[in-house]
Amino acid sequence: MATRPDNVTPEQLPRLLQPVILGADYSAYAYVRAFWEAYEARSLIYASFDVKSISRTRFAEYRVVDGIDREEVLLATLEALGEELCASGRVCFLVTCGDFYARIVSQHKPELERWFYTPVVDFDVLDFVTQKENFYRVCDQIDMPYPKTRYLDCADLAAQVDDEGFRYPLVAKPSNSAAYHYAEFPGKKKVFIVRTPEELRRIYAALRASCYDESLIVQEFVPGGDSHMYAVYAYADGDSDPVFMVCGHVGLEDHHPEAIGNAVAIVPEHNDEVCAAVARFMKKVGYHGMGCFDAKYDERDGSFRFLEMNTRPGRSSWLVLLAGINYARMQVEEVVLGRRPAPARPADDWVYVAVPRRVIARCMPAGALRDRILAAYANGSARFALGWDADSISQRLWARVNYLHQVSKFKRYLPEGDRP
Numbered sequence: 324m325a326t327r328p329d330n331v332t333p334e335q336l337p338r339l340l341q342p343v344i345l346g347a348d349y350s351a352y353a354y355v356r357a358f359w360e361a362y363e364a365r366s367l368i369y370a371s372f373d374v375k376s377i378s379r380t381r382f383a384e385y386r387v388v389d390g391i392d393r394e395e396v397l398l399a400t401l402e403a404l405g406e407e408l409c410a411s412g413r414v415c416f417l418v419t420c421g422d423f424y425a426r427i428v429s430q431h432k433p434e435l436e437r438w439f440y441t442p443v444v445d446f447d448v449l450d451f452v453t454q455k456e457n458f459y460r461v462c463d464q465i466d467m468p469y470p471k472t473r474y475l476d477c478a479d480l481a482a483q484v485d486d487e488g489f490r491y492p493l494v495a496k497p498s499n500s501a502a503y504h505y506a507e508f509p510g511k512k513k514v515f516i517v518r519t520p521e522e523l524r525r526i527y528a529a530l531r532a533s534c535y536d537e538s539l540i541v542q543e544f545v546p547g548g549d550s551h552m553y554a555v556y557a558y559a560d561g562d563s564d565p566v567f568m569v570c571g572h573v574g575l576e577d578h579h580p581e582a583i584g585n586a587v588a589i590v591p592e593h594n595d596e597v598c599a600a601v602a603r604f605m606k607k608v609g610y611h612g613m614g615c616f617d618a619k620y621d622e623r624d625g626s627f628r629f630l631e632m633n634t635r636p637g638r639s640s641w642l643v644l645l646a647g648i649n650y651a652r653m654q655v656e657e658v659v660l661g662r663r664p665a666p667a668r669p670a671d672d673w674v675y676v677a678v679p680r681r682v683i684a685r686c687m688p689a690g691a692l693r694d695r696i697l698a699a700y701a702n703g704s705a706r707f708a709l710g711w712d713a714d715s716i717s718q719r720l721w722a723r724v725n726y727l728h729q730v731s732k733f734k735r736y737l738p739e740g741d742r743p
Contacts, residue, residue, distance in 0.1 A: 348638055377709070397424070398435075452634055472543075475527055494514060499538075557613070563610050
């Protein structure tokens with residue numbers, strides 16, 4: 324059987340490197356850009372269906388494999404690919420876009436490392452952190468605020484909803500997003516804003532009737548709209564100390580039921596309190612690698628309440644490239660070459676957008692943040708996550724279609740605009 328090459332030199336790396344990307348969302352395209360800009364390496368993208376706004380890129384080969392988000396299909400595909408590429412002397416570098424891909428690769432990391440180098444977090448840390456009950460327990464230990472929370476066991480078919488002490492509306496979300504990926508039921512959403520006790524009971528019943536058998540998290544709703552949200556992208560070294568932190572203030576989020584919480588407009592806004600909490604968390608759990616955190620500003624007491632951590636680059640990870648940090652290069656040099664990453668200071672002259680200007684103008688509440696984002700469209704610093712002039716005409720066409728489609732999508736799912 325073939326194995327990955329060892330003792331790769333920096334001079335050999337650009338010629339031998341073969342990035343392999345699992346999943347096809349905005350973060351996959353960010354990885355494509357990062358690998359090309361660092362090494363002029365064309366990536367291989369594996370996905371379960373054709374996402375035209377990404378699959379037409381000239382900087383990657385896009386392969387559709389039916390059922391690749393299932394463990395047995397993914398592992399068989401990776402074994403065959405690893406054998407093929409390693410036999411030809413390639414340095415295979417495996418990254419993931421999606422919680423379910425990250426979990427499967429992390430769980431099978433020891434055997435996959437026969438063929439692949441990968442920056443995916445070790446499974447003991449990933450499994451601990453991605454169980455949101457554990458996330459909030461660590462928050463308690465390190466004085467990291469989070470919303471009042473309760474857990475409903477979806478494996479207990481006899482359990483009753485316990486919402487005592489909560490005021491509606493509430494937020495309900497699965498504790499394990501990787502397991503939730505496979506659940507199918509009418510009205511499925513990434514996150515539920517629950518208006519009544521009856522609605523919470525319906526959601527709980529639907530989850531228990533599906534294949535999902537983890538907890539349903541019920542939380543108090545922190546007042547305020549999307550512009551109260553903050554995102555932190557961070558990289559921790561082998562000692563779990565931060566190499567970089569890019570802190571962004573969210574202006575608007577997606578409101579499609581299956582994409583709620585995905586930011587579509589972010590500006591740089593460093594916050595010492597938020598970044599210090601992130602650093603404490605990574606140190607406490609022994610985190611190594613890249614992750615992203617979501618927090619919401621609570622104007623009732625001036626705190627930032629943390630909602631979750633993703634153990635991978637998030638959907639908006641292109642903002643790290645906009646901030647002048649090529650995290651793909653950082654991952655490759657650490658994992659393949661064994662180089663300890665040097666601290667990196669992010670730039671603050673960028674604005675991340677995934678929607679046209681008219682969506683911001685209509686959907687964001689008036690104020691300084693909205694004015695700042697609108698000004699960025701005017702001065703050219705607002706950059707679309709799929710917009711890359713160097714890419715093919717077909718890719719740029721489908722990216723434009725994706726971009727303009729956001730206008731009708733927001734009219735449908737956010738008809739009255741966001742609330743301040």
